[in-house]
Amino acid sequence: MSERLLKIEVLRYDPEQDSEPHFQSYEVPCQNDWAILDGLNYIKENLDTTLAFRWSCHMMVCGSCGMMVNGEPVLTCKTFVRDLPDKVRIEPLENFPIERDLVVVLDDVMEKLQRAKPYIIRKDPPPEGKEHIQPRSALYKFKQYTMCVNCMCCYAACPQYALDKEFIGPAVLALAHRYNIDSRDQGKSERLDILADHDGVWNCSFVGACSEVCPKSVDPAAALQQMKLDGAKAYWLQKLPGGKS
Amino acid sequence: MEHIHADVVIVGAGGAGLRAAIAIAEADPSLEIALISKVYPMRSHTCAAEGGAAGVKGADDSLELHFNDTVGGGDWLCDQDVVEYFVSQAPRELVQLEHWGCPWSREDDGSVAVRPFGGMKKKRTWYAADKSGFHILHTLFQTSLQFPSIKRYDEYFALELLHKDGKCRGVVAMEMRSGRFFAYHAPAVIMATGGGGQVFPFTTNGAVKTGDGMGMAYRAGVPLKDMEFVQYHPTGLPGTGILLTEGCRGEGGILVNKNGYRYLQDYGMGPETPIGKPELKTMELGPRDRLSQAFWHEQKKGNTVETPWGDCVLLDMRHLGEKKINERLPLVRELASSYVGHDPVTDPVPVRPVIHFMMGGIDCNLNGETPMPGLFAIGEAACSGLHGANRLGSNSLTDLLVSGKRSADRATAYAREAGRSEPCSSVNQQAEDAVAFVRGLLQRSGGGETTAGIRREMRTTLEEGAGIYRDEDGTRATCEKVAELRARFDGIEVNDKSNVFNTDLQQVLELRNLLDVAESVAEASLERRESRGAHQRLDYVERDDENFLKHSLAYRRPDGRPRIEWLDVTITRSQPGVRDYSGGKDK
Numbered sequence: 067m068s069e070r071l072l073k074i075e076v077l078r079y080d081p082e083q084d085s086e087p088h089f090q091s092y093e094v095p096c097q098n099d100w101a102i103l104d105g106l107n108y109i110k111e112n113l114d115t116t117l118a119f120r121w122s123c124h125m126m127v128c129g130s131c132g133m134m135v136n137g138e139p140v141l142t143c144k145t146f147v148r149d150l151p152d153k154v155r156i157e158p159l160e161n162f163p164i165e166r167d168l169v170v171v172l173d174d175v176m177e178k179l180q181r182a183k184p185y186i187i188r189k190d191p192p193p194e195g196k197e198h199i200q201p202r203s204a205l206y207k208f209k210q211y212t213m214c215v216n217c218m219c220c221y222a223a224c225p226q227y228a229l230d231k232e233f234i235g236p237a238v239l240a241l242a243h244r245y246n247i248d249s250r251d252q253g254k255s256e257r258l259d260i261l262a263d264h265d266g267v268w269n270c271s272f273v274g275a276c277s278e279v280c281p282k283s284v285d286p287a288a289a290l291q292q293m294k295l296d297g298a299k300a301y302w303l304q305k306l307p308g309g310k311s
Numbered sequence: 312m313e314h315i316h317a318d319v320v321i322v323g324a325g326g327a328g329l330r331a332a333i334a335i336a337e338a339d340p341s342l343e344i345a346l347i348s349k350v351y352p353m354r355s356h357t358c359a360a361e362g363g364a365a366g367v368k369g370a371d372d373s374l375e376l377h378f379n380d381t382v383g384g385g386d387w388l389c390d391q392d393v394v395e396y397f398v399s400q401a402p403r404e405l406v407q408l409e410h411w412g413c414p415w416s417r418e419d420d421g422s423v424a425v426r427p428f429g430g431m432k433k434k435r436t437w438y439a440a441d442k443s444g445f446h447i448l449h450t451l452f453q454t455s456l457q458f459p460s461i462k463r464y465d466e467y468f469a470l471e472l473l474h475k476d477g478k479c480r481g482v483v484a485m486e487m488r489s490g491r492f493f494a495y496h497a498p499a500v501i502m503a504t505g506g507g508g509q510v511f512p513f514t515t516n517g518a519v520k521t522g523d524g525m526g527m528a529y530r531a532g533v534p535l536k537d538m539e540f541v542q543y544h545p546t547g548l549p550g551t552g553i554l555l556t557e558g559c560r561g562e563g564g565i566l567v568n569k570n571g572y573r574y575l576q577d578y579g580m581g582p583e584t585p586i587g588k589p590e591l592k593t594m595e596l597g598p599r600d601r602l603s604q605a606f607w608h609e610q611k612k613g614n615t616v617e618t619p620w621g622d623c624v625l626l627d628m629r630h631l632g633e634k635k636i637n638e639r640l641p642l643v644r645e646l647a648s649s650y651v652g653h654d655p656v657t658d659p660v661p662v663r664p665v666i667h668f669m670m671g672g673i674d675c676n677l678n679g680e681t682p683m684p685g686l687f688a689i690g691e692a693a694c695s696g697l698h699g700a701n702r703l704g705s706n707s708l709t710d711l712l713v714s715g716k717r718s719a720d721r722a723t724a725y726a727r728e729a730g731r732s733e734p735c736s737s738v739n740q741q742a743e744d745a746v747a748f749v750r751g752l753l754q755r756s757g758g759g760e761t762t763a764g765i766r767r768e769m770r771t772t773l774e775e776g777a778g779i780y781r782d783e784d785g786t787r788a789t790c791e792k793v794a795e796l797r798a799r800f801d802g803i804e805v806n807d808k809s810n811v812f813n814t815d816l817q818q819v820l821e822l823r824n825l826l827d828v829a830e831s832v833a834e835a836s837l838e839r840r841e842s843r844g845a846h847q848r849l850d851y852v853e854r855d856d857e858n859f860l861k862h863s864l865a866y867r868r869p870d871g872r873p874r875i876e877w878l879d880v881t882i883t884r885s886q887p888g889v890r891d892y893s894g895g896k897d898k
Binding site: 080081082083099110111112115116117118119120121122123124125126127128129130144146165166167169171172176179180183184185186192195196197198199200201202204205208209212213215216241245248250251 | 350351353354355356358359403406409410411412414415416417419420421422423442445446449453454456457465488517518519550551553554619642645646649650651652761762763805806807809810811812813814815818
């Protein structure tokens with residue numbers, strides 16, 4: 067297995083000691099089949115135990131290890147040394163406050179997640195003692211939106227979220243859409259208010275950066291587009307005689 | 312120190328902890344639930360489970376068949392009352408998940424699909440492609456967001472249990488963001504902290520799997536049960552240890568050695584079945600313990616393939632075709648291509664056995680009740696006796712749900728009856744002691760030991776003395792080594808003195824739990840002088856029902872190695888017999 071010496075520059079910040087973030091460099095002997103996360107762990111185990119970053123599964127499903135690598139928001143377990151130049155710069159995800167080093171504060175998105183009501187809402191009880199019948203065609207309609215690992219890379223890439231932290235943002239909107247179009251759900255109207263208002267879908271400027279950076283190939287931009295159409299339709303339906311308001 | 316009062320504290324927000332939280336919130340919205348987790352719920356390791364969750368589904372299947380497969384798969388070390396309850400509740404829990412929105416894969420008629428799995432006589436593994444655990448976890452997490460009585464404490468690291476007069480009274484935790492300490496006072500505590508696969512060097516288990524709940528319970532005097540039974544999954548990617556699901560073989564993948572020979576037929580799992588037509592409960596669909604042991608023998612015989620990451624066998628899925636692989640095993644394709652550069656559509660993939668699951672854990676019964684009143688345990692952290700000496704694939708995801716629900720019901724009743732406890736100086740003192748231990752760690756200097764160094768030595772010795780095959784001398788040496796490492800633990804220096812997200816400190820605290828787990832695994836492996844399921848001794852090659860149809864219980868001793876006691880297995884209707892994985896063709 068071939069080895070390559072990488073110069074890894076890491077953004078460091080400890081709010082107890084530092085007035086502002088600064089870079090620290092490490093020379094790391096990396097195996098070519100490593101993910102850059104392995105490089106960070108090499109630093110942690112051998113060079114500097116004080117470096118703070120989140121990670122767990124090392125297999126692209128837990129979503130913990132989203133960071134900026136050479137300016138791009140990525141999962142570091144899915145970003146391979148073989149694809150990187152000799153000098154690598156690692157920073158915490160853009161658009162989030164830094165908690166410590168590469169660890170960002172996620173409170174905002176976690177709170178927004180709750181507001182989107184990402185769970186099945188039923189008016190009728192579900193079938194007694196057995197599953198809903200859901201044809202594959204119905205499953206495939208929403209399936210891609212269930213793949214989100216909440217790594218927050220899309221928020222780091224989103225130009226609208228960068229400007230306006232009130233914007234609900236790509237992953238949460240895509241998740242709301244996932245439930246809206248699930249054949250088992252009857253709660254679309256309950257999600258309308260939070261999604262159709264100023265901070266919801268209407269704020270998206272359709273750059274599509276969210277879909278481009280998603281490490282799980284989810285397409286939040288498509289979800290947003292569809293929701294805008296749905297939202298407009300619902301708005302005008304409400305204006306018709308017999309409408310909701 | 313801040314004090315928080317709740318009715319039930321749940322430690323761990325993976326599949327089991329979330330299922331329990333939802334059950335309590337549904338049963339009694341007036342009960343306050345504190346859900347503490349060292350990571351955000353969706354980071355919990357449930358997300359990494361791929362293959363699926365077992366529960367009787369088909370008209371040709373029955374609870375009895377699921378029971379028989381589980382008890383035989385567990386080499387008759389299962390507590391059969393637990394298995395009976397488990398198989399009876401499994402379908403209900405899996406349907407419940409469907410109602411909550413889990414994106415299960417579907418049959419042509421739109422009903423939930425089931426796939427074959429190792430050691431199972433019928434197709435009964437519910438799956439969501441090859442991300443079943445991921446979808447179960449996210450479904451539970453998202454569902455939990457509608458219950459206001461579930462108060463989450465994300466990224467709080469639990470340190471120790473609080474107890475008085477033998478009864479559980481709560482838990483102490485540290486907020487990672489601030490380094491502040493919190494004492495949670497509650498009559499009922501549910502441990503849902505997962506297993507401790509990180510005690511081994513090569514594991515499918517994520518970094519979070521450090522046996523924290525096992526360590527806390529063990530230090531509080533609760534025994535760890537059946538810790539010698541550690542499951543190797545037969546198909547891990549070499550190098551990283553990343554799991555390739557048993558679903559690969561369920562869908563028809565085959566295992567071959569360097570000669571292209573399907574070697575499993577030489578280890579009691581033959582005769583060979585036609586390629587691409589997997590038959591249940593034989594060959595590649597044998598149980599995990601047998602498959603992993605067969606690898607060991609092939610390696611000894613020189614039949615394995617040399618790779619840059621060590622010896623491997625080959626998992627060949629090419630005959631499944633691209634369409635089926637993309638539909639049923641997309642994650643497997645991505646993982647194998649990315650991490651070892653072999654696309655299963657065009658290449659056989661090198662694999663080797665990898666530490667995957669602990670059958671053992673915190674001693675508890677069918678209700679999750681531990682010997683300490685008020686303390687419950689569920690999921691992989693627990694050992695109710697469900698899995699016996701070898702867990703069948705896809706029984707553990709279901710167990711998260713069944714044990715989570717059951718113990719939640721019991722904890723609800725217990726908390727209501729016991730009521731909130733009055734402030735108590737001795738409990739507060741315990742909390743202060745736990746905090747003093749952490750502060751002491753931060754002040755240490757000059758000991759010369761490192762977390763990474765001791766962890767590495769621990770992992771090496773565990774693999775040497777408590778791996779796929781064990782013997783008296785090797786295991787004894789491991790016991791002694793772990794005792795030495797425990798003594799050297801006191802020499803670890805924490806370089807990071809910050810109160811904010813101090814992962815240097817967290818890793819030392821995790822290592823303490825890992826050493827407790829390591830000690831119990833090694834000592835129980837030494838004392839069980841027979842071979843059963845995942846515990847194989849080169850010096851005691853037969854199963855010995857006369858002396859060892861018993862659970863081991865490891866009790867911690869503050870100074871010196873643990874005490875091992877034995878507990879009878881509950882047998883209701885299946886007497887120990889022969890595990891037959893010939894597919895019925897030998898008869």
